[in-house]
Amino acid sequence: MQKSIFPFKPKYLNRTSCLVSLIKRFSDDTRLTASRASATTYRGPCVVGGWIKAARHQRKFSFINIIDGLSKRDLQIVAPASLISDVSGLRVGASIKVEGMLVDSPAKGQCVELQADKIDLLGQNDDTYPFVSNTHAYSPDYIRQYLHLRSKKPEFSAMLRLRSKCRQLIHKYFAENDFVQIDTPILTTNDCEGAGETFSVGSLMQNRTKQSFFGETGVNLTVSGQLHLEASNSGIAKVYTFGPAFRADNAVDTTHLAEFYMIEGEIAFINGLEDLLECVEDLTKYVAKSITENEQEDIEALSSGSTGCEQHDITRCINNKFHRITYTEAIKLLESASEDFSFKPKYGEDIRREHEKYILKVHDSVPVFITDWPKKLKPFYMYVNEDGETVSCMDLIVPGPGELVGGSVRENRHGVLKKSLEDADMLESCQWYLDIRQYGSVPHAGFGMGFERFLQFLFGIKQIRDTLPFPRYANNCRL
């Protein structure tokens, strides 16, 4: 195995020995970033790089705290005044490289500090820096103006780390349960939901030559990977996809994006809707439990630094079984409520945001599956129940963003699906989808979870635009 160098930690060395070996090989280089240095048990000479989070210059010493965005932790540099000829460059946000001695810290709240022998200013910062104060709580709206610099804000880099960790946990859950990840296509001539909220795609070349790149019209950005995932599911019993989806939805609110990520799973040989509910509940709790147990430091960094979070009691969702009610029961519950709803609940109509909030309230803020909706409110691919009126499906509603997951048993009966496709005037474009039912069709079910809403739910993030680095929504595609 080839030996790797920092910043690539060889797998067979622990942090300490890795550091030692690096120091030996690269004593004159920037071989550590702040997080690594602050976490190691090594004590001795080293070279560390980072961005200045805070600096205090006293008569005899300067105290400089640097960060690297890889964790919440900062590293304190202690530098004799004689080392620094001009302190004016050492301001918040500037980047430095420090050579010195890593020692146990006598100060409270940190176990290590770096006694500097040499400090190089790598990159200056100037007065136009939008996050010049390290104590002021900038509003999320203000921070969002500087998309290209947002990761410099500790609360936002904490969010990006949490997002990355949640991604890992989701993949881990599926891997542990034998799922195969499938990359469903982004460009497609199918529109799964048929809602007309799709983005169309052309090529710049096409604009000049008037020739379609794909040789056909109607190429769109995917709104959901489901149909394609079902195709893969016809030969692989458990599949999932975790990729971007797009909807040209004009809703300008706290829970919609034009570009967002979806976690979609499809499971063959399933025994009915309850199997699907248990899968979704299991996945949700798996991620919620692991992230709250292991990433408390970043969760605090996210919520303490920002005014954009409103934490709810996530343990309530982890420790209680999610509720299950049918759509019919939900409507009855809403009809009997004394609340003054803007939209009167009615059988056959959609369940609104205000209704969801009420349903969650009477269920002690524990997530609720609403199952078996009227067929006419749902897309063509859902399994028609014996009553002929409802379909075997669910929406999962949760505190915070409301609707988090949608799913259903899929119609696997060739004749019934054919009829539904005809009714929806989609038989021609979805012939391939119907075909799957002709060759070894199996009972199967699947779901789609909005990843950004999941993050809102987990961390109480109020505005969905603050759950990803470069949000896209109506009238906004900056950078």
Added chain:
Amino acid sequence: MQKSIFPFKPKYLNRTSCLVSLIKRFSDDTRLTASRASATTYRGPCVVGGWIKAARHQRKFSFINIIDGLSKRDLQIVAPASLISDVSGLRVGASIKVEGMLVDSPAKGQCVELQADKIDLLGQNDDTYPFVSNTHAYSPDYIRQYLHLRSKKPEFSAMLRLRSKCRQLIHKYFAENDFVQIDTPILTTNDCEGAGETFSVGSLMQNRTKQSFFGETGVNLTVSGQLHLEASNSGIAKVYTFGPAFRADNAVDTTHLAEFYMIEGEIAFINGLEDLLECVEDLTKYVAKSITENEQEDIEALSSGSTGCEQHDITRCINNKFHRITYTEAIKLLESASEDFSFKPKYGEDIRREHEKYILKVHDSVPVFITDWPKKLKPFYMYVNEDGETVSCMDLIVPGPGELVGGSVRENRHGVLKKSLEDADMLESCQWYLDIRQYGSVPHAGFGMGFERFLQFLFGIKQIRDTLPFPRYANNCRL
């Protein structure tokens, strides 16, 4: 922790006890798929679902092999003739549910078999099934005609599993090395490469209302996440992205797709190009080593069933240090070659496919980094070397697909970058990118690796369209 049911394996139970508990709870359900049953050490009553891979009907017994696509393994069902009233439905590709007794198998080549008590035909298959023979080696071109059924072919489901495993390994590598995954946007107004091969995006609504959804023109599909990744890298020292990228490239060959996946990494506080090379070499070998050591079964399934693979000696790439030559050295090498090239190699010109092949040949088919290319052949963002003529960059060429990775030290000097942007007439659109250099700029470098080409390299897959489920290329956007 809530108890999950099959097909979701509770984390605290091993396969055997899980199976036992499931049998107890769901004795009348389809609770196992073929792979799980064939891998378990449990012996006893169970219910298994799967697709028929082969069936032999003898006078006293039927022998039916079923698969589930979750592994190469099949499970043999032994059924007394009395159990099956009509064998005609039990054909290749049909799906069945079997109740019976899992026992040690007396037959060679399998450790377990299922003695059936009851067989339910879940989904029939018919004569129009395109993969009706389980012995005929269908050509990749033939199989690719049936995109929606491809996962039913064992060699293609093996490819999908390997793709999924490689994805996991890549994420694992980055996680072990403290990288944070960033979702760079798919929709963007930036065109990183400036090659004009971008897809443009509108909305169907826009076609009707003539109002742009994003309130601006020039929204494209990303060609690379690099610029945005660098923005995130300005506050988080190690970041990567692994997502789709799009190029309206008319090349109809074995190594180009219009929609493909890129693994891109950016590393701050880096010490120079060699650090980047070591990272790329380390990542490549990490995945190659792990996948060849652990997934030999699927690699065999992929290459044995198909005529679409041409395996090269991957261990040669794992066990040798990748070569490093400069562009200048590469040109000299090519000029001195006795080969009869279609394109005469010349300093200042690109290195062609035929040239790459020659360079690999004289380097014993071990991957070669070609570094320090002339500035005019490369994009604006690369670090200009001291000579003022070349940039600090690399292409990694490998056996099979040729160019696998491109990367460079990024220009972090504000003044130099500003000049390059002005020369490329991109200053206005990339002002934000230049801005990053104004606030704590650091030496940093990054790379982009084409995931599908990586799979071609790892498994010798000749046609890139066979490395992903739904390929998109010029004149093709089926399904």
